[in-house]
Amino acid sequence: MQQLTLAQAFARTAPKKASATKAPEASSSNKPSGSKKPPSSTKPAVKVLFGANGPHANFDQFSVHPVTYNGWIYPTSQHLFQAFKFLGHRADIAEKIRTASTAEDAFNLARSNRAAARPDWLSINLAKMEEALSLKFSQHPHLQKELLSTGDSELYQDSLTDSFWGVGSDLLGRNELGRALERVRERLGGTPAPVRKILFCQNCHKKPRVGQSLYCGETCLRADISTIAPLCPQCRRRPQIGKLKYCGDTCRKAARG
Structure with a gap:
């Protein structure tokens, strides 16, 4: 079976252009009996x-458009997003990232020093991405115009390897970069994109969450918890508590018989 490229897969969801020829109205004698539901107006x-x-290569984080933050270019x-991981925590690393020759070099510098990143990074990374994008598009009027020209479209990053910031290889990634761009567009006066109702699993980022859970199932729940603390050897569901x-106590007593 022939596989579709990302562009082809997304093109399949694009609305078709309406025909310029107006269809003839049906005469009253040809109208079927009974009432019909009016056509849906939902696009x-x-x-x-x-x-x-x-x-839209300008939407990419690696596009060469300087950004000024706190007086520094x-x-x-x-560069700015990667530096955010260390600003106020390891200023020396942040400065090396700021002065890196290319965006790729900045990315690699941050990755090689990720053990030194600020400890709360995973709780603020989405806000910092939005902040970096907001500065980029507000400081470059032609980029702002291009972003606003997308109307209320849903924006997706074309990345087969990144299922967090992009769509991933199966088009089910979280696409957090695209979502951040939509929020920036709205902040700049644009139309908000339609609300997406599907929330994806916090661990695999591919399958929808189950009910009010943050996960798609128990496998991902256990996998995520196990990265924080060892699982209880008795129930194998909750993390161990200290020593x-x-x-x-319930599991401790049960284990002792």
């Missing part, structure tokens, strides 16, 4: 795919 969401190459918004080595 399918328009999806715009962007990446390092293509018509960063060569790209990627108790169990999730609580």
Whole structure:
């Protein structure tokens, strides 16, 4: 079976252009009996795919558009975003990232020093991405105009390898970069994109969450918890508490019989 490219897959969801020829009205004698529901006025969401190459390459974090933050110039918004991981925590690393030759170098510097990143980074990374993008598009009027020209389209980053910031190889990624761009567009006076009702699993980022849970199932729940603390050896569901080595007295007593 022939596989579709990302662009082809997204093109399949684009609304078709209406025909210029008006259909003749049916005469009263030809109208079928009984009432009919009026056609739905809901339009399918328009999806715009962007990446390092293509018509909206300027939306990519690696596009060469300098950003000024606190009086300092960063060569790209990627430089600033990666520096955010260390600003106020390891100023020396942040400055090396700011002065990196390319966005790729800035990315690699941050990755090689990720153990020194601020401890709360994972709780603020989405806000910092939005801040970097907001500065980029507000400081470059032609970029702002291009972003606003997308109307209320849903924006998706064309990335087969990144299921967090992009769509991932199966088009089910969280696409957090695209979502951040939509929020920036709205902040700049644009139309908000249609609300997406599907929330994805906090661990695998691919399957929808189950009910009010943050996960798609128990496998991902256990996998995520196990990265924080060892699981209780008795119930194998909750993390161990300190030196108790169990999730609580109930499991500790049950293990002792």
